[in-house]
Amino acid sequence: MLTQSRATVENYDSSTDFFPDMTRKRMPLFKRLLIALTISSGALVATGSIALAAEGDFDAEGAITSLATATNLLWVIIGASLVIFMQAGFALVETGFCRAKHAAHVMTTNFAIFGLGFIGFFFVGFPLAFGGFSYGAFGLDAPIGGPLLGSGEWVFLFKGGWALSGDGITPALLGFFLYMVAFMDTVATIPTGSMAERWKWGSFVTWGFFCGAIYYPLFAAWTWGGGWLSQTWSSMNLGAGYVDFAGSGVVHSVGGVAAFAGAKVLGARIGKFDKDGNPRAMPGHHIPMAMLGTLILLFGWFGFNAASTFAATDVQFATVATNTAIAGAFGAITAMFWITKRSGKPDPGMMANGMLAGLVAVTAPCAFIAPWAAAVIGIIAAVLVIESVFFVERKLKLDDPVGAISVHGVGGLFGTLCVGIFSNGSYGAGWNLSDSDGVKGIIKGDWGQLGAQALGVAVIVVVIGGIAYTFFKLQDIISKKMGKGGIRSSEEDELVGLDIPEMGVYAYPEFVKS
Amino acid sequence: MKLITAIVKPFKLDDVKDALKAAGVQGITVSEVRGFGRQGGHSETYRGAEYKIDFVPKVRLELVVDDSSVDAVIAAIKASANTGKIGDGKIWVSSVERLVRIRTGEEGPDAI
Numbered sequence: 001m002l003t004q005s006r007a008t009v010e011n012y013d014s015s016t017d018f019f020p021d022m023t024r025k026r027m028p029l030f031k032r033l034l035i036a037l038t039i040s041s042g043a044l045v046a047t048g049s050i051a052l053a054a055e056g057d058f059d060a061e062g063a064i065t066s067l068a069t070a071t072n073l074l075w076v077i078i079g080a081s082l083v084i085f086m087q088a089g090f091a092l093v094e095t096g097f098c099r100a101k102h103a104a105h106v107m108t109t110n111f112a113i114f115g116l117g118f119i120g121f122f123f124v125g126f127p128l129a130f131g132g133f134s135y136g137a138f139g140l141d142a143p144i145g146g147p148l149l150g151s152g153e154w155v156f157l158f159k160g161g162w163a164l165s166g167d168g169i170t171p172a173l174l175g176f177f178l179y180m181v182a183f184m185d186t187v188a189t190i191p192t193g194s195m196a197e198r199w200k201w202g203s204f205v206t207w208g209f210f211c212g213a214i215y216y217p218l219f220a221a222w223t224w225g226g227g228w229l230s231q232t233w234s235s236m237n238l239g240a241g242y243v244d245f246a247g248s249g250v251v252h253s254v255g256g257v258a259a260f261a262g263a264k265v266l267g268a269r270i271g272k273f274d275k276d277g278n279p280r281a282m283p284g285h286h287i288p289m290a291m292l293g294t295l296i297l298l299f300g301w302f303g304f305n306a307a308s309t310f311a312a313t314d315v316q317f318a319t320v321a322t323n324t325a326i327a328g329a330f331g332a333i334t335a336m337f338w339i340t341k342r343s344g345k346p347d348p349g350m351m352a353n354g355m356l357a358g359l360v361a362v363t364a365p366c367a368f369i370a371p372w373a374a375a376v377i378g379i380i381a382a383v384l385v386i387e388s389v390f391f392v393e394r395k396l397k398l399d400d401p402v403g404a405i406s407v408h409g410v411g412g413l414f415g416t417l418c419v420g421i422f423s424n425g426s427y428g429a430g431w432n433l434s435d436s437d438g439v440k441g442i443i444k445g446d447w448g449q450l451g452a453q454a455l456g457v458a459v460i461v462v463v464i465g466g467i468a469y470t471f472f473k474l475q476d477i478i479s480k481k482m483g484k485g486g487i488r489s490s491e492e493d494e495l496v497g498l499d500i501p502e503m504g505v506y507a508y509p510e511f512v513k514s
Numbered sequence: 515m516k517l518i519t520a521i522v523k524p525f526k527l528d529d530v531k532d533a534l535k536a537a538g539v540q541g542i543t544v545s546e547v548r549g550f551g552r553q554g555g556h557s558e559t560y561r562g563a564e565y566k567i568d569f570v571p572k573v574r575l576e577l578v579v580d581d582s583s584v585d586a587v588i589a590a591i592k593a594s595a596n597t598g599k600i601g602d603g604k605i606w607v608s609s610v611e612r613l614v615r616i617r618t619g620e621e622g623p624d625a626i
Binding site for chain 1: 558
């Protein structure tokens with residue numbers, strides 16, 4: 001995504017733009033006129049410019065460019081819609097993997113996070129992350145603001161367009177906002193999985209605002225917004241700088257480390273470990289729901305990844321979509337074999353986690369790799385996620401009801417590194433406004449890119465993870481100081497199920513017996 | 515009059531019902547129950563962690579019959595619910611002191 005952040009208009013590569021070529025073909029005058037008329041009316045709708053039609057001299061190339069821009073913006077909105085639909089997927093996965101007595105609570109966290117994160121992002125998050133961003137392909141010709149903290153290659157935060165007001169609020173900017181708010185909400189909803197069944201509502205609400213306003217925008221500014229990590233190609237001579245096509249790092253790892261931090265601060269659910277510290281299974285109450293959610297996520301992922309080209313005229317989106325599906329397919333089936341080998345049966349939950357791990361891991365490299373690499377990434381991610389679930393539970397003694405730490409954290413960090421391993425140099429020229437002629441990993445003998453990716457991984461784990469841990473820990477300490485008992489629900493509430501104590505309703509009133 | 519109670523595997527319920535109807539039984543009451551016997555539940559894995567299902571789902575049938583049909587009813591249940599595998603369930607018989615049909619007020623064997 002955000003290939004050429006900041007002032008990219010001149011960098012917008014018209015070789016990937018297939019429309020202008022069509023205009024140069026010779027056609028009979030009448031046909032040309034007819035096409036021109038059609039296009040100009042299309043352009044009219046797109047740009048809202050009446051002047052174009054009123055001109056006697058028709059500028060075919062200009063009209064087609066503006067039509068292409070409009071189509072690209074449409075692609076962004078379609079992508080945003082698909083990614084927002086992923087909220088339904090997350091809600092179903094997490095609720096299905098939790099127990100019936102908490103189902104209303106878990107579902108409602110997933111429901112509310114959309115608005116909570118959204119509001120934080122609307123007021124301050126978006127400007128902090130993307131105030132300096134522009135991308136001509138879909139009509140965002142100039143950034144709405146500029147650096148807030150730092151300068152040159154070392155920008156840490158941006159500003160401009162607070163609460164989506166002021167000058168420069170164009171349809172292109174708003175479309176871009178919608179796309180990015182969907183990504184932010186994905187981050188925000190990841191910890192609701194690892195912290196499910198024992199997280200107090202008030203603490204969750206605070207997290208939602210915090211994630212949308214500050215937590216996600218930080219790393220987003222450093223990478224996609226054009227901040228310091230994206231400029232490491234120049235400041236540290238590392239490949240094309242930190243590259244993350246659609247967010248294995250920026251979205252999934254950032255959410256994953258928060259999931260880890262939250263689970264660590266909360267502690268395990270009552271009964272998760274026996275007195276010797278051995279993990280006990282706490283089966284989810286609705287496996288079909290969780291698997292339907294996984295399939296919805298797969299569907300939404302095509303918006304997440306493919307639309308991250310920000311341009312329908314950049315046909316690389318087809319490569320991206322297919323690589324995404326390949327990794328998901330190989331991930332699910334590898335998980336099936338691996339968990340059968342480990343525990344005797346093809347555990348449905350692990351198959352779902354395997355598919356998601358493949359999808360998460362391919363998200364960063366999907367535009368830069370060959371299909372075989374997408375398959376390899378899916379396979380490795382699935383094995384990693386299962387082993388990670390065991391490791392988190394048996395060695396770290398952490399309780400993650402849905403596997404969010406393993407899927408998003410481990411899968412995401414692995415995917416981030418994959419950019420520096422499997423990228424074949426066929427795509428991504430000028431990424432991050434660098435002089436790179438295509439993103440190259442070690443399979444092409446270039447170790448610089450892996451360096452940039454490793455730096456990104458280290459920053460996510462240490463800095464972003466540290467921020468998340470500090471946030472939850474501080475919240476817990478403050479809440480205890482205020483006599484409210486911390487961010488974890490009381491033992492009694494947890495045992496009866498959070499549905500009634502927290503939400504006041506049962507998810508399934510006809511079935512719940514105490 | 516005897517009350518016959520049988521615990522059977524849930525998937526055998528239809529077979530048992532058909533066998534009892536064929537044996538001339540007029541009505542049965544069925545409930546979904548959970549429990550364990552000599553096997554003591556069984557183990558499964560969820561996300562790689564083993565867990566024990568202590569109480570296995572079963573179906574409980576209850577029917578009141580005339581003394582003369584007890585053997586036939588037991589035979590019917592035994593034949594239809596048998597899989598030969600552990601966990602097929604049990605049948606027990608207890609005496610019924612009084613039986614009333616609510617609608618008509620009939621009592622005793624007439625109410626069966």
